[in-house]
Amino acid sequence: MNAAAMSDPRRRWWRIARISAVAIALYVFFRFMPTGTNLNHMDFRVEGENVIEMCDPLAPQFLPVVNVRSPVSLKLTTAAPPVAGQPVEATLTLTTASGKPIEPADLLTVHTKLLHLLVIDPHLLDYHHVHPQPTREPGRWAFQFTPRYGGVYRVFADFTPAATGLSLYANTEVAVSGEPAAAEIVAAAQQPSWQAEVAGHRFEFAPATGWIKAGEMTDLTLRVTRPDGGEVPLQPIMGAFAHVVAFDEARTGFAHMHPLQSDLAVRPDPRHPELTFQLSVPQAGRYVSWAQVDIGGTEVFAPFWFDVVK
Template sequence: MSQLPPSAGFSTAQLRQISVITAVALAVFLFFRFIPTGTNLNHMDFRVSGKNSVDFCDPANPQFIPVLAARSPVKMTLKTEDAPRTGEPHWVTVSLVTAGGKPIATEDLLVMHAKKLHLLITDPTLTEYQHVHPEPTRRPGEWRFLFTPRLGGRYRFFADFTPVATARSLYANADLMVEGVRGNLGQVEGESPAWTAEQGGYRFTLAPAALPVRARQAVDLKFSVKKIDGGVVPLEPVMEAYAHLVAFDVKRSGFAHLHPMEMDLSRRPDATQPTLAFKITIPEAGRYVIWAQVKLAGSEVFVPFWFDVAP
């Protein structure tokens, strides 16, 4: 630059100054042009042709989503280094790609309920339920989490996430075989429905506004917790809600993920009998389970409620 001849009324120093300013501006431009500023996917990447697509989500009236019957525009696959066994921790690599084969990475998803990717996991008897949050790896579209199954059998993983491109909930599913002693589905189906459950000194109640719960009719549910011997219930928010309910059918054809109407976390529910309102619509008759997830005095608690849905 210093070899440039002084010209057009600029001194060498001025020319140097101009070129430095230009170079800095160019560097700033290139920096902002090429740093990853967001998602590279657009809504077309999440479009599925034909009816039955997974694209119905009305947060005011949550539906049971038939994930298997609907065609998801996202393909999920699960990988482990060795065959998963009951009681052993295994790293599971989750791969998420669009129908067009584009990886779905961390910048492509919105944070919903404190996390970008939720996995709802059940064994074939629905007696085990886990809710985990895989973390993105350095490879785009690959996520990882530590999985310790408590039972054997073909576990089903439902992914719940919201692409930045569409800002609507999307779902995908995949199975993973676990070696070990299986639960007994016959026993589960034969059990009588219960809207109360006792666990760890607490009584949990899920009360439908009307019984029986009928297919295709929205039902209001009241979920409450009481200490069996009385006293304050140390209920704390978990993932930005005082409770999360997840419903599965016995065929594991899909799920519903419900959140309380009471969304303002600063308004604490009743101290001795916190009660939260939910709403659900289930499209088909049959046996279902709702797993409630709450946090009591710092530890997460999962409670199942089995019930039948009438035609």
């Protein structure tokens, strides 16, 4: 046996050892590399019963945010007392239950944003979807909205901690002085209808079965048309062709739905766009769904009032 044949198995062994060492080093490096967040899974846990369930994106359903304990605290302050019809400069303080600030690095970008706020007036006629921006102070986020009516607005925060990767919710309120919505406006707006006319477009958001039954997953189709048959150039907004948020009449929570047609490269029909959603609501009662779309660069919100039957 010559020397070359002797050294061959040894060389191969060294090569395997070197590759293994590099792989182990890479694993250790990525495993212990800081992820950017200082918070961990335990910061988003609360003990006991009646705790908010972390949302399963595959089972979209109505989440009773107000009546459950959230592992985060949400506080809202305004620069000046809010008045209907005037822009409100607001600051949110978002912390864990133990008081640790929740900063941009602690949240994942979901639907193109770190933090989504869903703001709604007492009669559910004035809906806002806003995205607070982080300030220089840790845990403090700033946003602006212009309430249409007087009354106590409810603010739902929708976000995903990097530590858990699961959607989480919190809520707070802000009192707005000024005229509340007139009784006849409220009565007219709250009529159940699967149709709405907004900004020169006809909207329909209807269940395939004709009704929505409590506790059952229902397919709903959003259709947008123009009375003259013209084009309805739907454009993606926050990474979807539409966002639909449903609230119950008492504003105890919400359901945030996105179209099953999630591939943004596949454009909806330019004249008769149709998008399908799935909704499951545990309790019967009256609800409103706000559909949010972008038609040729203009954001449009369409409300649909409906009853969920037993």
